[in-house]
Amino acid sequence: MQEHYQPSAVEPAAQTKWAEARIFNVAEDTSKPKYYCLSMFPYPSGKLHMGHVRNYTIGDVRSRFKLLNGFNVLQPMGWDAFGMPAENAAIDRKVAPAKWTYENIAYMRNQLKSLGFAIDWEREFATCTPEYYRWEQLFFTKLFQKGVIYRKNGTVNWDPVDQTVLANEQVIDGRGWRSGALVEKREIPMYYFKITDYAEQLLNDLEDLDWPEQVKTMQRNWIGKSRGMQVRFAVAEDSKAGLSGDYAEFLQVYTTRPDTLMGATYVAVAAEHPLAAAAAEANPGLQAFITECKAGSVAEADMAVMEKKGMPTGRYVVNPLNGERLEVWVANYVLWGYGDGAVMAVPAHDERDFEFANKYGLPVKQVIGQDGQSFDPREWQEWYGSKENTRLVNSGEFDGLDFQTAFDKIGAKLQSLNAGEPKTQYRLRDWGVSRQRYWGCPIPIIHCESCGDVPVPEQDLPVVLPENVVPDGSGSPLAKMPEFYQTVCPCCGKPAKRETDTMDTFMESSWYQFRYMSPKFSDGMVAPAAQAYWQQADQYIGGIEHAILHLLYARFFTKLMHEEGIVGVKEPFQSLLTQGMVLQATYYREPDGGKKQWFNPAEVDVQTDEKGRPVAAVLRADGLPVTIGGVEKMSKSKNNGVDPQQIIDAYGADTARLFMM
Ligand code: ANZ
Ligand code: ZN
Numbered sequence: 001m002q003e004h005y006q007p008s009a010v011e012p013a014a015q016t017k018w019a020e021a022r023i024f025n026v027a028e029d030t031s032k033p034k035y036y037c038l039s040m041f042p043y044p045s046g047k048l049h050m051g052h053v054r055n056y057t058i059g060d061v062r063s064r065f066k067l068l069n070g071f072n073v074l075q076p077m078g079w080d081a082f083g084m085p086a087e088n089a090a091i092d093r094k095v096a097p098a099k100w101t102y103e104n105i106a107y108m109r110n111q112l113k114s115l116g117f118a119i120d121w122e123r124e125f126a127t128c129t130p131e132y133y134r135w136e137q138l139f140f141t142k143l144f145q146k147g148v149i150y151r152k153n154g155t156v157n158w159d160p161v162d163q164t165v166l167a168n169e170q171v172i173d174g175r176g177w178r179s180g181a182l183v184e185k186r187e188i189p190m191y192y193f194k195i196t197d198y199a200e201q202l203l204n205d206l207e208d209l210d211w212p213e214q215v216k217t218m219q220r221n222w223i224g225k226s227r228g229m230q231v232r233f234a235v236a237e238d239s240k241a242g243l244s245g246d247y248a249e250f251l252q253v254y255t256t257r258p259d260t261l262m263g264a265t266y267v268a269v270a271a272e273h274p275l276a277a278a279a280a281e282a283n284p285g286l287q288a289f290i291t292e293c294k295a296g297s298v299a300e301a302d303m304a305v306m307e308k309k310g311m312p313t314g315r316y317v318v319n320p321l322n323g324e325r326l327e328v329w330v331a332n333y334v335l336w337g338y339g340d341g342a343v344m345a346v347p348a349h350d351e352r353d354f355e356f357a358n359k360y361g362l363p364v365k366q367v368i369g370q371d372g373q374s375f376d377p378r379e380w381q382e383w384y385g386s387k388e389n390t391r392l393v394n395s396g397e398f399d400g401l402d403f404q405t406a407f408d409k410i411g412a413k414l415q416s417l418n419a420g421e422p423k424t425q426y427r428l429r430d431w432g433v434s435r436q437r438y439w440g441c442p443i444p445i446i447h448c449e450s451c452g453d454v455p456v457p458e459q460d461l462p463v464v465l466p467e468n469v470v471p472d473g474s475g476s477p478l479a480k481m482p483e484f485y486q487t488v489c490p491c492c493g494k495p496a497k498r499e500t501d502t503m504d505t506f507m508e509s510s511w512y513q514f515r516y517m518s519p520k521f522s523d524g525m526v527a528p529a530a531q532a533y534w535q536q537a538d539q540y541i542g543g544i545e546h547a548i549l550h551l552l553y554a555r556f557f558t559k560l561m562h563e564e565g566i567v568g569v570k571e572p573f574q575s576l577l578t579q580g581m582v583l584q585a586t587y588y589r590e591p592d593g594g595k596k597q598w599f600n601p602a603e604v605d606v607q608t609d610e611k612g613r614p615v616a617a618v619l620r621a622d623g624l625p626v627t628i629g630g631v632e633k634m635s636k637s638k639n640n641g642v643d644p645q646q647i648i649d650a651y652g653a654d655t656a657r658l659f660m661m
Contacts, residue, residue, distance in 0.1 A: 007652020015116050024118045026074050028533040035071040036534050037063045038513055038573070040542030040550075041078045044104035044126075045085055048111045050582040050634055050660065051543065053644045057657045058579055059541045060117040067118065074534060076516035077112060077119045079105050081128035082440045082505045084167065090439075091178075091473045097439040098467035101128060111645060115653045123519045127508035128439075132515065134462030135525040136507055137444040139564075141455035144445070148194050148560065151453060154432050158186040163475045165436035178473055185295060190434035190501070191443060195556050199223050199426040201570075202555060210575040215547045222548050224427025228256035229411055231344060231420040233267060233317035235275075236325060242278030251275060251317045251328065254339030254425060257346065258414065259406035261321050262395040263367035264344040265357065268310065268329045272336035275328060279313035286311050286330065293332045308333050308356045320419035321410070322396065331356060339425060348375070349385050369393040431553065433504040438469060438477040440502030448489035448496040457490050463498070476500055509550055510557035513537050513572045524566065531567050540573035547578065582660075584640040586629030587617055598639035599626055 002009075018024060028034075039059035042052055056077075063075040079101075086097035093100070105126060112119070125132055143149045157166040161179035165186075170177045195202075203223050206216045232250040240248045251267060269276050271293035280287040289311045310331035317326055326344075333352050334343055347357035347364045357364055364377045368390045373383065383390070387403040398406055414420030434443065442463040444456040456463055466484060471477045478484050478500035489496035511525060517534045518527035536558075551573070558572040585606075587599045599619055604626060607616040617626050634641050647656040 005652070007654065008649075011114070011116060011653050015113065018116075018118075019121075024073075024075065025120045025122050026072055028530060029072045030533070032070060032072040034074070034534060035063070035066040035539075036074045036537045037066065037539045038076070038516070038537040038541070040540070040546060041080050041509070041512060042108065043080045043083060043085070044101055044108055046104050046107070048108055048644055050642055050644055052112075053115065053656060054582055054660045055541055055543070055579050056112070056115065056117055057660050058577065059539075060119075060657070061661065062539055062541075063118050073118070074123075074516070075117070075119050076123040076519075077117075077121065078124050078512060078516065078519075079126040079128075080505070080509050080512075081105065081126040082502075082508060084437065084439070086439045087437060087471050090471050094470055096468055096470050098128070101126070101439075111648075114648055115657065123516050125515065125519050127441075127505075127512065128465075130462040130464050133441040133508065135515075136441055136503070136511070137456070137461050137463060138458060139511075139525065139561075139566075140503070141444055141458070141461075142564065143193070143560065144191075144453075144455050148197075149191055149433075150194065151189055151191055153187045154190040154192070154434075155185050156188055156190075156436070158184045160184055162473055164473070165476075167435075188436075190432050191445075193431040193433060193556070195431045195552075196426060196428055198556055198559055199225065199428050201559060202428075202552065205555070205559075205571055209571060209573070211573075212576065212578055215544070215551070215576060215578060218547045219552060222428065222552065226256050226425050226427075228254055228423055228425060229258045229414065229420045230254055230340065230423045231258060231261065231320065231414060233320060233326070233344070233419075236316040236318055239315035239317070239328075242281050243275065247274045247278075250419075251342055252340045253342045253344045254423060255344055257349065257407075258410045258420070259392065259398075259401075259403055260346040260349050260367055261319065261344065261410055261414075262392075262398070263346040263348050263365045264319060264324075264326060265347060265363040265365055266329055266345045267317055267326050268331035268334050268343050268345050268353075268356070269313075270334040270336035270341040271330055271332070273330070273334075273341050275315060275342075276313065276330045279315050279328075279330075283314070286313065290330060293330070306332065308352065308359065310356060310360065320414060320417055329360075337429065338427070348377070351380055351385060354380050354384070365394065367392055367394050431504075431556075433507060434501040435504055436476045436479075436500075437502055438465075438471050440505055441465070441507060442478070443499045443501050443503055445499040446487055446489060446496045447499065448492065448494065450494060451489055451491040451496075454489055454491050454496070460490065465502070478502075506549060506553045510553045511561065513540075513554065514558075514561070514567055525561065526566065531569075536569045536571060537573045539575045539577065541577045541579060544578040544580070551576075581633045583631050584634045584642060585614065586632050586638045586640045587619075587626045588629050589619075589626055598629075598637075600639050600641070602642075 037059050039055050063073050067073045081101050086101050089100045090097045157171050159166050159176035159179055159181055161181040162176060166176055171183050174183055176183055203225060206219060230252055232252050234250050271290040276290055280290055310329045313328045313330060315328045317328055319326055345353040347353040348366045349368055366375045370383045370390050390403060392398050392401045392406050398409060442465050444463045446454045446456060448454055469477050485498040485500050487496055487498045514526040514531060518530035521527040554572050559570055561567045562570050585601050587604045589597045603620055604617050605620055606614045609615050614628050617628050618624060619626050632638055644656055
C-alpha cells in the first residue's frame with residue numbers, strides 16, 4: 001500500500017474498470033424509475049475550462065446520487081460542433097474547420113474521461129456529422145412545406161472589403177473586425193421560423209417548469225407580451241403631401257398607456273416610416289438624418305443605451321381625444337420592427353420621451369398625479385410612469401380615474417370614435433436561421449427558376465457539407481464551389497442552384513436532448529420507444545448565459561416536434577439548474593495610452609493582509625508591480641483562467657471535482 005494517495009494510479013484503474021463493466025451504459029428498463037440528467041454539451045473549443053468542470057461535476061453528483069438510489073440514470077455527453085470559432089481558427093491557421101473540430105473533440109473527450117464522470121459514452125455524437133444533421137434537414141423541409149419556416153428579406157451587416165456578412169459580434173465600433181472597413185446594412189433573403197405564432201404557448205408553459213424564477217422572468221421579458229391599444233391620429237390637412245392610402249389618412253401608434261393620451265405632446269416615427277420618407281422629399285437635412293438612423297445598430301441592447309436623437313418633420317397629426325395638433329418627429333429610439341413603428345410621446349410619463357423632450361425643448365404635460373406630489377419637469381422620478389395609486393389630472397372628463405378605469409374608458413371612447421382598438425403585442429421576433437457561413441448545417445433547399453424554392457426530397461438527404469474546405473474569410477466558401485451548388489431541380493429536372501447558406505447553430509442544440517435517447521437511430525430524429533421511456537430531461541444543468549435564446553429555441557423545437565408526432569412531450573427540460581460563474585482574481589498593467597495587459601494569477605506573487613485580502617502584487621518575471629483588478633468571471637479576455645488539467649495532473653480528478661463543488 002502506498003503511503004500517499006496516488007491519483008494517477010488509482011483513478012485510471014477505477015475508470016478502466018467502470019468502462020469494462022459498462023456500469024454507466026444504460027438501456028430502457030421499465031423495472032426501474034428513469035432519471036435523465038443532462039448537462040449543456042460543450043462547444044469543442046480546444047480544451048476544457050473550469051466552467052465545464054463545474055457544470056459536469058454538478059450533473060455527475062446528481063446522476064450518481066440517483067444511481068445509488070435505484071434509478072436507471074441516463075447521463076450522456078456530446079459536442080455542439082458547428083460554429084464560428086472553427087472558421088476563425090481556420091483563417092488563422094489555415095486548417096479545415098472539420099479537422100480542427102475533430103481534433104479538439106478527441107482531446108476534450110480524453111480530458112472528460114479522465115474526470116471520471118458517470119457518462120454513457122456509447123451515446124456520444126457530434127452535431128457536425130451528417131448522421132446527426134440529416135434529421136435536422138428533414139425536419140426543416142417538413143416545416144418549410146408546412147409554412148412554419150418561410151423566406152423573407154432580412155437585414156445583415158455587410159463587410160464591403162471582405163465581401164462577407166458579419167455576425168453582430170464581428171462588428172466593432174461600426175467596422176468589420178478583420179478588414180476595419182465601415183460596415184454596411186444589406187437586405188438579403190433568409191429563412192425564418194414563425195416562433196411568434198408560439199409566443200403564447202411558450203409563455204404559458206413556463207408555469208409548469210421547475211426552473212429558477214429568474215430564468216422564467218428572463219424568458220417572459222424576452223417574449224414580452226404587452227396589452228395595449230392601437231391609436232389612430234388623423235393626419236392634418238396641411239400634412240398629407242407625398243402620403244398615400246391609409247398613411248394619408250392617419251398615423252397609427254401602439255401604446256400600452258392610452259390612459260396618458262391627453263399628455264401626448266408630440267408623435268415620433270421610426271426612420272423607415274413612410275411619413276418620414278414623405279417629409280424628407282423636400283428636406284435634405286432630414287434625409288441625411290434618416291440615412292444615419294438606418295445605418296446604425298438594430299440590436300435592442302444598443303438602442304437602450306444609445307443617445308436619443310431626432311428631427312422634426314414639419315408634419316402634424318391630430319389627437320383624437322382633444323383635437324390638439326401634434327408635431328411628428330423622426331426619432332432614433334423608435335423601432336420600425338415593433339408595433340406600428342410610431343409612438344405617441346408622453347414625456348411626463350415615459351422616460352425615453354422625457355429625455356428626448358428635455359433635449360429638444362418639447363413640452364412636458366403632466367396627466368398623472370400621485371397623492372398631491374408636485375411635478376418637477378426637469379428630473380425624472382419613478383412615480384411619473386407609475387400605474388399604482390395614481391389618478392388622472394389635466395385630462396378633462398377623465399380626471400380622477402385610476403389606471404385601469406382610465407385605460408378602459410379612454411379605450412372605449414377611442415373605439416367609439418373609430419380611432420383605436422385593443423391590441424396584444426409581443427416583443428418576440430421570428431427566428432432568422434440563415435447564416436452566410438461555411439461551418440454549419442446546409443439549408444436543404446434548391447432554387448429553381450421555374451419552380452421557386454424547392455425542398456430537397458427526403459431520398460436526397462442529407463445535403464452533405466464538404467469537410468475539406470479551408471475558408472479564407474472572404475465571402476462564403478460554399479457560394480464559391482460550383483461542385484456544391486450546381487444541381488438539378490427535383491421538380492422539373494432543369495439546372496438549379498442549391499442554397500449556400502447554413503443554419504444558425506442554435507438549431508443543433510435545440511433537439512440534441514432527444515437524440516441522446518437513441519443516438520444511432522437511422523429512421524428519424526429519435527426512436528419513438530426510447531423517447532416514450534426517457535420522455536424529457538428530468539434535470540438540465542448549464543450556464544445562465546443560455547437563459548434566453550438556447551432554452552427558448554429548445555422549448556420551441558420540442559413543441560414543433562410534438563406537433564409532428566415525433567415526441568410525446570411539449571417541454572424538453574423539466575427542472576433547470578443554472579450553475580453560476582466560476583470566478584478568479586485579475587491582475588493587469590495599463591501602459592500609458594496603451595491597451596490593458598492582463599496577467600494570469602499563476603504568473604503573479606500576491607501579498608495579503610492579516611485577513612487574507614490582497615494588498616500588493618508583482619509579476620514574477622520582472623519583479624515589478626501589477627494592479628490588482630477585481631475578482632471576475634474566468635475568461636480568456638482577462639487571462640484569469642486556471643487550467644483544470646494542471647489540477648487533475650497534480651492532485652487528481654476527485655480533488656478537482658470536490659474543489660469545484
Ligand atoms: C405612450 C406611453 C406613455 C407609453 C407612457 C409608455 C409610457 P412595451 O410595453 O414594451 O410593449 N412604443 C410603441 N411602439 C414603439 C416602437 N416601435 N419603438 C419604440 N417604442 C415604442 O412598450 C410599449 C410602449 O413602447 C408604448 O406605450 C410606446 O410608448 C412605446 F407613459 O405609448 B407608450
Ligand atoms: Zn424546377
